[in-house]
Amino acid sequence: MKLSTLVFRSMRKNIKHYFLYFFALIFSTTLYFSFLTISTNDSVTLLKNSNVKAGAAFSVGSIILLIIVVLFVFYANQLFMKRRSKEIGLYQMIGMPKSTISWMILVENIILWIIAIATGIALGFFFSRLFTMAFLKVIKSEQLVTLYFSPEALWKTIVVFAIVLVVIMLQTIWIISRSKLLDLFHAESKAEQKIKKISFFKLVIGLFGIVLIVYGYYRSTVLFKISDNVSMNDMFISMGVILGTVIIGTFLVFRYSVAFIMNLIRSSKKGHLRLGDVLAVTPIMHRMKSSSLSLSLITILTGLALGILSLGYIAYYGAESTANQSSPYDFIILNQNEKFEQSLKKEEIEFTKYEFTPLTVQVDTRKLLKNTVPKDSEFNTSFENLVIPYSQAKKVIPDLELSNNEAYLSGYSQVMASLLPLKADEEINVDVHNLQKKLIVKEIAQKSIVPSMLTYGSYSIIVPDHVFDQLKVQKDIRTATIWKSYTGYNIHPEDVIKVQKIYDQTTNNGEFNSKHASTNIFSKNQNLNMQIEALGLVIFIAGFIGCAFLLATGSILYFKQMSEAEEEKASFTTLRKIGFTEQEIMKGIILKQIFSFGLPLLIGVLHSYFAVKSGWMFFGSELTAPLFITISIYVALYSIFAVFTTLYYKKIVKQAL
Structure with a gap:
């Protein structure tokens, strides 16, 4: 019998076993080819509103996807070889050399891979359009998506899977060369350990695995607390400890704890x-x-x-x-740009206007902290804040009420709340040369009235007007304040697109300049x-x-x-x-x-x-x-x-x- 005839008879006989392996190959090729096709489609990679480089993100994603695909195919091949162990043993019994057996299986693999990769590429070609439509739906783009074939994705897929095939062939040769006849007949049916x-x-090791996981969970809950991590190095060390304890603990739990628990259940049955x-x-x-x-x-x-x-x-x-x-307002103007407002009036566009004259003030907030902070981190509790007068803030927050010695914190984000937990009804201190002011914080709110581009992600402080008047006459404070004023405009939703064009024209696409700085406001x-x-x-x-x-x-x-x-x-x-x-x-x-x-x-x-x-x-x-x-x-x-x-x-x- 010719070797080629034996190969095709073997493939026909093992069609049930090939199904799993064939599925693994088609699935892997479809995923990889469709992902590469999407990454080379200009309608995906050329984002209109974002500066993110989509091509670079897809490149990283394709590497991660490739690692998953390769591991998956390796496992499928190992399982496939295990299920064919008796057949390989029979070939050896009739005197067929291992080299011939290896060659026969390699020929089968090559045929199988060619069919699977071709099928996967064809499926990937059609699925790529579906995935592209899903992506454009996610980013709320209304672009028309057509079937797109990428020669670059084609040759990359062929090259990558050809390399994987070579490695799989080496794996197959290694498995066959190390196999023993008796083991082959028992490989599929022999009991596990x-x-x-x-x-x-082993009981102690199993319990230790559970302890490691619990400890990793606990460390994750305090990962970003300044009181526990005083530097970036401490934070990276904590991340490494968490990752290591959870991975090792997971393995020990499956290796020892589960078997022990099952043994207890069985023993309890007597x-x-x-x-x-x-x-x-x-x-x-x-x-x-x-x-x-x-x-x-x-x-x-x-x-x-x-x-x-x-x-x-x-x-x-x-x-x-x-x-x-x-950006708490639809549009923001720094340092009173009159062209924008004049254009709105000329176009008869209705708007609501909020004017602010902020000050940059050094404020000591240590007494607001819920937890004690290491000395190395105290610089995080006393820094420059934007201060807004009560009369201006009340236009945005109508129900806001402050007495003469009270303050209000606005724009206290989730990040700040996690890194620096604060509590209200405590004292803050403003100490500028001959001016000392102590104010009680009435409330700490997440709602923001100052754009985060101006606060750099921190909160702003609202103070009574008489305190603000005393602060604004201080020369150091006036010097430290970069943006002397900002104005927020809220527009009817139907006019937003039209006003955006006016805003870009009158502000040079949102570019603002002061004596000491320049910024772009979106x-x-x-x-x-x-x-x-x-x-x-x-x-x-x-x-x-x-x-x-x-x-x-x-x-x-x-x-x-x-x-x-x-x-x-x-x-x-x-x-x-x-x-x-x-x-x-x-x-x-x-x-x-x-x-x-x-x-x-x-x-x-x-x-x-x-x-x-x-x-x-x-x-x-x-x-x-x-x-x-x-x-x-x-x-x-x-x-x-x-x-x-x-x-x-x-x-x-x-x-x-």
Whole structure:
């Protein structure tokens, strides 16, 4: 028989096994090619409102995606080779050299890869349009999307997967060359490491893993507190400690803690095991040693994917709130530019006007701190603030009331609240040469009346008019104040686009100059559009990579459970012969799937929650809703793999008798 005939007969015979491998290759190629196609599409990379370089962001995303794809394909190939172990053993028994076997499988691989890559590229070509439409929808762009073919994406995909094929071929040759005939016939059916007794040392290690995770969670809650981190080096060290303890702790939990808990459950039965225990508890405990690394990896990847997706969606979800915080008025004029207002009147455009004359004043706010701060960080509690008179602020906040010795803090953002927690009803001190003023802070509010471009992300202080009058006669304060005045204009939403053109023409695209500085001020609508484009790009790439993580981890678990189902088929046959029904067997299998899919997901969700909770305030103004939405969607999609796995088990159980 010719070798070519044997190759095609083998491929036809192994079509069931090839399905998993073929799916992995098509899925990986489709993802990678469509992502590269999108990254070379000018309608995506040329953002109108944002200065973010979309091409660079897609390049980074493509590297991360490639790493996920390569690891996924490697795992699929390893599983594929395991399922063909008996066939390879038979070839060796009839005297076929390992080199010939390797060559035959390599030819099969080449044929399979050519078909899979061609199919993946074709699917990627059509899906790229769908993904592009989704991206433009996210950034609220109304561009028309047509089918777009990228020669650059084509040759990059072919080159990358050709290199991966070479590495896969080397992996296959290495597996075959190191294989032993007896091992090949037992590779698919041999039991995993069986744990008869958990030693005290392993118990301590398992408990230590839980302690490491809890400690990592605790460190994440104080990561950005100045009282705990006095420098950037301290913060980076804390991040490294958190990452290390959580990863190591996760592995130890799966390696020792889970097996110990399962052993306790089994021991508590005192030999009276139910069918559910036999089909769920015992297999989990026996396989935990070999599964600990893959389950740990899946858990970490799940936490990473959820963390990235949640932070991206938090930023996108709060884009409008962030724009309002940074620009509380539709348009802002610095140092009284009369051309803008004259143009509005000429065009008969109605507007509401708020005028301010801020002062830059050194204010000591140490007594407002909720927690003590190390001396190295005291510079953060006494700095220059913009001070606004009460009469001007009341036009924006009508219900504001201040007595002669009171002050009001405005624009206290979530970031400030996390880094420097403050409390009201405490004293602040203004000490400028011969002027000393002590004021009681009546309220600390998030609402901003001063653009964040002028406060540099800090808060502004509203003081009584008589205090403001005393401050403005101080020469040092007048010198320190860069912008002597600013005016906020609110326009009817229907006129915003028209007024934007007037604003650009009369202010040289929002450019303002003073004696000591120059700055560009964007309108609220511009700020919002820039944030939506930049954050839409981030969330799209994060979503794409997150979906790759989801499909890869879900598929790995699915493939692994399919393999275990094949191994346990003989056990199902025995159980059916002694009288157990299909429904009784399925109850135990469902419990096993809840554990196999649920535990990595649960721990991964906890990892992502504590990671996101530690620094979400840097990305947006709302945590609960976007985090809940992200986790819910991820869990729902992830559960699909558990359902498919259960259905596959059901099929195996039906075939068992």
